[in-house]
Amino acid sequence: MSRVGAAAGLPLPLSLVAGLALWGGLAAACGGDDGDRSDDDGGDAVDAGLPDAAPIDVCNPSAGEAVSFDPAAEPCQLLSSYRFFTDGAAQLPNQGVVPYDLNSPLFSDYANKHRFVWLPPGESMTYSPDGVFAMPVGSVIIKTFSYLRDLRDPGAGERLVETRLLVHRADGWEGHVYLWDEAQTEAELRVAGGRVPVEWVHTDGEPRELDYVVPNTNQCKSCHEASEVVTPIGIQARHLNRDLDAGGGPANQLATLAEIGYLTGAPDPTEAPRAPVWDDPDSGTLDERARAWLDINCAHCHSPVGPARTSGLDLTIGQADPARYGVCKAPVAAGSGSGGRLYNIVPGAPDESILIFRMESVEPDIRMPELLRQTVHDESLVLLREWIGAMKGECGPPE
Amino acid sequence: MRSLLASAFALGLGVFPFLAACGDDEGGGDTTDDGDDGGDDGPGACGEIEGSCIELEPSGDGTDVDLVQTALIEAAPGDVILFHAGVYELDTGLSLDVSGVTLRGEGEAETVLSFAGQTDGAEGLLVTADDFTAEDLAVEDTIGDGIKVNGGARIVFRGVRVEWTGEPVEEHGAYGIYPVQCSDVLIEDSIVRGASDAGIYVGQSERAVVRGNTVELNVAGIEIENTFDADVYENIATGNTGGILVFNLPGLQVQNGAGTRVYDNDIFENNGPNFAPAGNTVAQVPPGTGFVALAAHEVEVFDNRFADNQTVQLGVISYHITLTKWDDPDYDPYSDSLYFHDNVFEGGGDLPSGLLGPVIRAELDALPEPPAVLPDIVIDGNFDPEKVDAKTGELLEEFSICIVGNDGADFFTLDFDGADFVAPNLDPTPHDCDREPLAPVVLEGVPL
Numbered sequence A: 001m002s003r004v005g006a007a008a009g010l011p012l013p014l015s016l017v018a019g020l021a022l023w024g025g026l027a028a029a030c031g032g033d034d035g036d037r038s039d040d041d042g043g044d045a046v047d048a049g050l051p052d053a054a055p056i057d058v059c060n061p062s063a064g065e066a067v068s069f070d071p072a073a074e075p076c077q078l079l080s081s082y083r084f085f086t087d088g089a090a091q092l093p094n095q096g097v098v099p100y101d102l103n104s105p106l107f108s109d110y111a112n113k114h115r116f117v118w119l120p121p122g123e124s125m126t127y128s129p130d131g132v133f134a135m136p137v138g139s140v141i142i143k144t145f146s147y148l149r150d151l152r153d154p155g156a157g158e159r160l161v162e163t164r165l166l167v168h169r170a171d172g173w174e175g176h177v178y179l180w181d182e183a184q185t186e187a188e189l190r191v192a193g194g195r196v197p198v199e200w201v202h203t204d205g206e207p208r209e210l211d212y213v214v215p216n217t218n219q220c221k222s223c224h225e226a227s228e229v230v231t232p233i234g235i236q237a238r239h240l241n242r243d244l245d246a247g248g249g250p251a252n253q254l255a256t257l258a259e260i261g262y263l264t265g266a267p268d269p270t271e272a273p274r275a276p277v278w279d280d281p282d283s284g285t286l287d288e289r290a291r292a293w294l295d296i297n298c299a300h301c302h303s304p305v306g307p308a309r310t311s312g313l314d315l316t317i318g319q320a321d322p323a324r325y326g327v328c329k330a331p332v333a334a335g336s337g338s339g340g341r342l343y344n345i346v347p348g349a350p351d352e353s354i355l356i357f358r359m360e361s362v363e364p365d366i367r368m369p370e371l372l373r374q375t376v377h378d379e380s381l382v383l384l385r386e387w388i389g390a391m392k393g394e395c396g397p398p399e
Numbered sequence B: 001m002r003s004l005l006a007s008a009f010a011l012g013l014g015v016f017p018f019l020a021a022c023g024d025d026e027g028g029g030d031t032t033d034d035g036d037d038g039g040d041d042g043p044g045a046c047g048e049i050e051g052s053c054i055e056l057e058p059s060g061d062g063t064d065v066d067l068v069q070t071a072l073i074e075a076a077p078g079d080v081i082l083f084h085a086g087v088y089e090l091d092t093g094l095s096l097d098v099s100g101v102t103l104r105g106e107g108e109a110e111t112v113l114s115f116a117g118q119t120d121g122a123e124g125l126l127v128t129a130d131d132f133t134a135e136d137l138a139v140e141d142t143i144g145d146g147i148k149v150n151g152g153a154r155i156v157f158r159g160v161r162v163e164w165t166g167e168p169v170e171e172h173g174a175y176g177i178y179p180v181q182c183s184d185v186l187i188e189d190s191i192v193r194g195a196s197d198a199g200i201y202v203g204q205s206e207r208a209v210v211r212g213n214t215v216e217l218n219v220a221g222i223e224i225e226n227t228f229d230a231d232v233y234e235n236i237a238t239g240n241t242g243g244i245l246v247f248n249l250p251g252l253q254v255q256n257g258a259g260t261r262v263y264d265n266d267i268f269e270n271n272g273p274n275f276a277p278a279g280n281t282v283a284q285v286p287p288g289t290g291f292v293a294l295a296a297h298e299v300e301v302f303d304n305r306f307a308d309n310q311t312v313q314l315g316v317i318s319y320h321i322t323l324t325k326w327d328d329p330d331y332d333p334y335s336d337s338l339y340f341h342d343n344v345f346e347g348g349g350d351l352p353s354g355l356l357g358p359v360i361r362a363e364l365d366a367l368p369e370p371p372a373v374l375p376d377i378v379i380d381g382n383f384d385p386e387k388v389d390a391k392t393g394e395l396l397e398e399f400s401i402c403i404v405g406n407d408g409a410d411f412f413t414l415d416f417d418g419a420d421f422v423a424p425n426l427d428p429t430p431h432d433c434d435r436e437p438l439a440p441v442v443l444e445g446v447p448l
Helices: A015-030 A045-051 A054-059 A218-225 A252-261 A284-299 A307-310 A354-360 A378-389 B006-010 B015-028 B064-074 B356-365
Strands: A084-089 A098-099 A112-118 A141-146 A157-168 A173-181 A185-190 A194-200 A209-215 A243-245 A250-252 B052-058 B080-083 B086-089 B094-096 B102-104 B109-116 B120-127 B132-135 B138-140 B145-150 B154-156 B160-164 B177-180 B183-189 B191-193 B197-201 B206-211 B214-216 B220-225 B228-233 B236-238 B240-248 B260-262 B266-267 B289-294 B297-302 B304-305 B312-317 B335-342 B344-346 B376-377 B399-403 B411-413
Touching: A015 A185, A098 A252, A112 A307, A112 B006, A141 A194, A157 A185, A173 A218, A218 B094, A243 A252, A250 B086, A284 A378, A354 A378, B052 B064, B064 B080, B064 B094, B086 B214, B138 B191, B177 B183, B191 B197, B197 B206, B197 B214, B214 B220, B220 B236, B220 B344, B236 B240, B236 B304, B240 B260, B240 B266, B266 B289, B312 B356
Parallel strands: B052 B080, B080 B102, B086 B109, B094 B120, B102 B132, B109 B138, B120 B145, B132 B154, B138 B160, B145 B177, B154 B183, B160 B191, B177 B197, B183 B206, B191 B214, B197 B220, B206 B228, B214 B236, B220 B240, B228 B260, B236 B266, B240 B289, B260 B297, B266 B304, B289 B312, B297 B335, B304 B344, B312 B376, B335 B399, B376 B411
Antiparallel strands: A098 A112, A112 A141, A141 A157, A157 A173, A173 A185, A194 A209, A243 A250
């Protein structure tokens, strides 16, 4: 049979209207077709055994108000089909969709983020002091990226851009991206990524704008991959161990998750690890905060099991060897990214350090992180400059 | 997991072809595609293949990224994505994460993936999959690397061209064809021009064959780095800063590569400017370099022609001479266990440049009877103290650097001890020896 090949030469993006018409037609004409690609549907026994097109039921849920999610079904075209939100535009979560926040988040071009986790009824995550919590099949991590109209005034409203789902299927995690429409009434599945012009008023009161880059499905993996397996990042004790006020007053997130039955085996939060908040000096030393920032912003690639393992640079928070996290480390395949500088980190000399050069750049072949960053994160640069500036020692020639 | 229907729905694909596709499937379910998708080319366009034949044409309306990237995401193992002739204008880097996919053009001159307007993505195409083949197409003017394959097994490039058009400048991408941490790599009959680091770069890999390629106007033509078992033969390397390099660098997951054969190559006039950004190791390669082994082991270089490389036709150095700091207890910075035989040398050495060229020239000039041009073969003479004979200071036989049968090629050692040039000399006799030839590389799962 032919799939994409059938439409060879057709210009994309193709109209949604055509897609909807197709869906209606195919529902009748091709029921049962789903899952017949044995070569890429190997893990899909449940799906293949269904007598008729299962996705239609999931994506057109019957009466009721509960979340409608089936980890064996194909992704729905419309985000609203899942009923994760009672009010999508306001990002009001449905029953069982639990908001959370991270101590030090990934910088995403000053986007605001709404994070939620949904677990199948009766299921829970298993606590671990380090690493990502074990999560049941059927779990969904939901992250909506938006732009506040005014960073100084969160109450002034926001424009939703995309909602990313990380769904735990029987054969592993998979990422899907939904793009919000102008009217903010619906978000639609988007495979090939794209760009969305956004604007906001910055912390200094100045207007800013950029072409926000929406990742394609493959690019989910550029962050969410370890040992070539897709994995969540934020659902870890040290990232979650903080207070969140979801309307009922501040409460520790680990405690909340345990209380509602979403987390088993968790100790009292005071016994759990806690990552520093990178921009809160009360939460950790300069070194701890800088390493925490590098960990969440860089270590998804720069770890011994991440895509940037080939560079030899390991920015995970547990790496204790300065040579491995960049001190006096010569670049390997940096190309223009070296900026003519000799080492990744030169103690006491941020302006001689490649790490700073790459954070200061927005050129695609220079900047780090290399994907999905169109603008410079001024505030973290201040922190990392201070961190490198305070380092002692020098990178002389070998003895 | 993805099915035809969900894919179609997600993409909003056209109705007609799908209705036909559904009809075909009603009776038999999953079948091998015959390549006939209702297009003009009939069943023969992809030939006999395991999966679907996905045919693409340039859109001409600026939507090629959607077209191509969607095809790459939706591809299934065994599929061939056939790029019909034309220029595909791509403003974002592409990625492929599905194993067993072939990207095929109609020729490196006919099918061009142009990234001249690229504003996002660190390479033209990033492949994170096994059993990948790219053939008969060109990738031009990427912002960063051309085609990078990270962690793939059974990777084939055949008849591919990666090129940065225009004058060589630092802003060109670093690597043209760039498999890293891969195994069983075949790169043949391909062309790379203009890379600001290496045209063809095989890094941290095992079992690679690089043959019949033309690399020109790059900083390094071909670089084999931290790699085990590579055969590099019948290539043309010209106009680069350095023609062919075999390097080992510190601080990497795959360390102390060994076993490279470089033979039957034509390595001439590699006198191009070094336009690599400082900080990169190749930025230290002097213009006019034919071949260099850096911290290399078990390398056999034979039956090549070296002509008119104006600094050093064939060089051997340790990492120490780069004066770059490193901190890696597992790294072996020395070069040894090398075998250079039956090469032909013509001209060369007459215009030493870069950092090291003038240093070598100055050391030569301090000799009683300095030769007019740099000798064909120059080594830094910096050996692992644990591998030398305590009395003679020469490498033990097991670790020797043997240089024989090179048709009268002359020789110079800087006799570098890591700090000083102790007693530089022109005496080749310590290297008059033979070594056991290395075995040919056999790729597992890739026919040669």
